[in-house]
Amino acid sequence: MSTVRGARERARIEVTAAIKDEARRRLAAEGAAKLSLRAVARELGMVSSALYRYFPSRDDLLTALIIDAYDSVGAAAEAARARTVTAPPYDSWIAVCRAVRDWALAHPHEYALIYGSPVPGYSAPQATVGPASRVGNAFVSIARAAHAGRGLALPPLPTALRPEAARMTADFAEGLPPEVTAALVAAWAQLTGLISFEVFGQFNRVVEDREAFFAHAAAQLAHGVGLMPSPRADA
Amino acid sequence: MSTVRGARERARIEVTAAIKDEARRRLAAEGAAKLSLRAVARELGMVSSALYRYFPSRDDLLTALIIDAYDSVGAAAEAARARTVTAPPYDSWIAVCRAVRDWALAHPHEYALIYGSPVPGYSAPQATVGPASRVGNAFVSIARAAHAGRGLALPPLPTALRPEAARMTADFAEGLPPEVTAALVAAWAQLTGLISFEVFGQFNRVVEDREAFFAHAAAQLAHGVGLMPSPRADA
DNA sequence: GTCTATAGGCGGATAGAC
DNA sequence: GTCTATCCGCCTATAGAC
Numbered sequence: 001m002s003t004v005r006g007a008r009e010r011a012r013i014e015v016t017a018a019i020k021d022e023a024r025r026r027l028a029a030e031g032a033a034k035l036s037l038r039a040v041a042r043e044l045g046m047v048s049s050a051l052y053r054y055f056p057s058r059d060d061l062l063t064a065l066i067i068d069a070y071d072s073v074g075a076a077a078e079a080a081r082a083r084t085v086t087a088p089p090y091d092s093w094i095a096v097c098r099a100v101r102d103w104a105l106a107h108p109h110e111y112a113l114i115y116g117s118p119v120p121g122y123s124a125p126q127a128t129v130g131p132a133s134r135v136g137n138a139f140v141s142i143a144r145a146a147h148a149g150r151g152l153a154l155p156p157l158p159t160a161l162r163p164e165a166a167r168m169t170a171d172f173a174e175g176l177p178p179e180v181t182a183a184l185v186a187a188w189a190q191l192t193g194l195i196s197f198e199v200f201g202q203f204n205r206v207v208e209d210r211e212a213f214f215a216h217a218a219a220q221l222a223h224g225v226g227l228m229p230s231p232r233a234d235a
Numbered sequence: 236m237s238t239v240r241g242a243r244e245r246a247r248i249e250v251t252a253a254i255k256d257e258a259r260r261r262l263a264a265e266g267a268a269k270l271s272l273r274a275v276a277r278e279l280g281m282v283s284s285a286l287y288r289y290f291p292s293r294d295d296l297l298t299a300l301i302i303d304a305y306d307s308v309g310a311a312a313e314a315a316r317a318r319t320v321t322a323p324p325y326d327s328w329i330a331v332c333r334a335v336r337d338w339a340l341a342h343p344h345e346y347a348l349i350y351g352s353p354v355p356g357y358s359a360p361q362a363t364v365g366p367a368s369r370v371g372n373a374f375v376s377i378a379r380a381a382h383a384g385r386g387l388a389l390p391p392l393p394t395a396l397r398p399e400a401a402r403m404t405a406d407f408a409e410g411l412p413p414e415v416t417a418a419l420v421a422a423w424a425q426l427t428g429l430i431s432f433e434v435f436g437q438f439n440r441v442v443e444d445r446e447a448f449f450a451h452a453a454a455q456l457a458h459g460v461g462l463m464p465s466p467r468a469d470a
Numbered sequence: 471g472t473c474t475a476t477a478g479g480c481g482g483a484t485a486g487a488c
Numbered sequence: 489g490t491c492t493a494t495c496c497g498c499c500t501a502t503a504g505a506c
Contacts, residue, residue: 015489
């Protein structure tokens with residue numbers, strides 16, 4: 001009997017995965033706003049009502065896709081960070097930036113789902129906030145390492161931003177200098193600006209050599225958080 | 236008879252404006268992907284087939300909204316630039332950044348339409364590229380003024396980016412040093428990253444004092460393109 | 471320019487049989 | 489868990505009368 005239940009659970013997991021895979025294809029074809037359980041079911045050769053046994057509503061399916069996307073880009077960022085823990089923080093920074101960009105270019109529709117326009121009428125539940133913070137935490141990890149090493153030299157904050165920077169530091173970057181926390185959050189937002197322009201087509205007829213451009217921009221972002229390249233870098 | 240035609244043309248212009256206004260309300264409620272001529276017609280007390288006399292298809296209506304949005308944010312940026320042509324370039328930079336942000340916060344759905352995820356199945360026609368470049372041109376104007384004045388001191392570009400930066404300069408920033416052109420494009424993408432995080436809700440539970448944070452980030456962006464604040468600035 | 475009517479689709483969600 | 493059947497809504501687009 002435990003075998004039976006085991007088989008049932010395995011089947012459920014497989015069908016759930018198949019539904020999400022097909023839903024990701026629908027996401028690419030029609031966008032998140034038009035994601036429909038019916039279309040997924042049709043493509044899968046099922047009947048729409050059967051899907052309600054796996055996802056109680058369209059929004060629950062969307063939530064699952066959003067969490068998967070955050071976990072996917074988060075894992076890519078964490079892997080890049082892990083590969084470079086012993087490298088100079090500057091190199092680790094560049095590696096994580098590239099990992100996020102590479103993930104976005106490989107999964108443009110999932111990127112749009114989490115960093116593009118919000119889906120009208122959908123409000124993300126609490127369950128997404130953990131996965132959503134993984135990429136940011138990778139950057140915090142780099143800043144901590146740099147701070148523990150030769151340090152991060154950044155100009156003092158304007159007085160107006162000091163209380164807010166202190167609060168942010170206490171909330172998710174305990175131990176970092178507040179000006180580093182503020183610079184980190186800004187750099188993270190700016191990085192997605194660069195990636196969004198590339199993924200969403202805003203660079204069409206503007207930037208052709210995206211590789212060279214991104215490399216330079218990521219280096220500038222590193223500079224903005226106080227990270228300096230190793231001496232033997234390209235001029 | 237010219238009076239009759241004049242009256243007809245006036246009526247046509249008024250109805251067209253009413254359709255676009257209602258469409259913008261639908262955009263806010265349902266998003267661009269679900270914008271429908273029928274819903275607009277219903278809300279206006281018309282019948283859907285009547286709208287086809289004004290916009291031959293749903294995509295043509297969308298194109299009109301996109302062009303209006305680019306023109307609207309472009310006009311806001313140009314006005315901020317015009318107000319500050321005689322001010323130090325650094326101050327003008329901050330003013331234009333704020334103008335774009337203020338516009339985005341006042342028109343979040345139009346902002347999403349032009350800088351958010353692309354609408355699946357829709358491809359923007361050539362007619363949008365002129366209006367789309369107005370904001371960028373305001374930034375180029377500031378850089379030109381600074382370059383003509385005490386200059387913009389930026390480190391040399393990595394060799395890999397030099398040909399691309401030269402091409403970009405020739406295409407839309409003739410006369411600027413190539414490293415300034417590259418920095419300008421990057422800053423523009425990064426600015427929309429900051430604004431998107433705020434408008435799209437990515438700063439929820441992360442950044443509370445958005446005003447102070449944006450002021451600091453815009454100043455950092457100015458620094459990134461080589462603009463320095465006037466001596467009497469806040470530390 | 472606006473109307474009715476129509477063709478030929480799409481969707482979410484549920485009830486009840488098997 | 490999957491099926492059929494069903495309710496009730498939505499959409500683009502066109503034809504043809506007025």
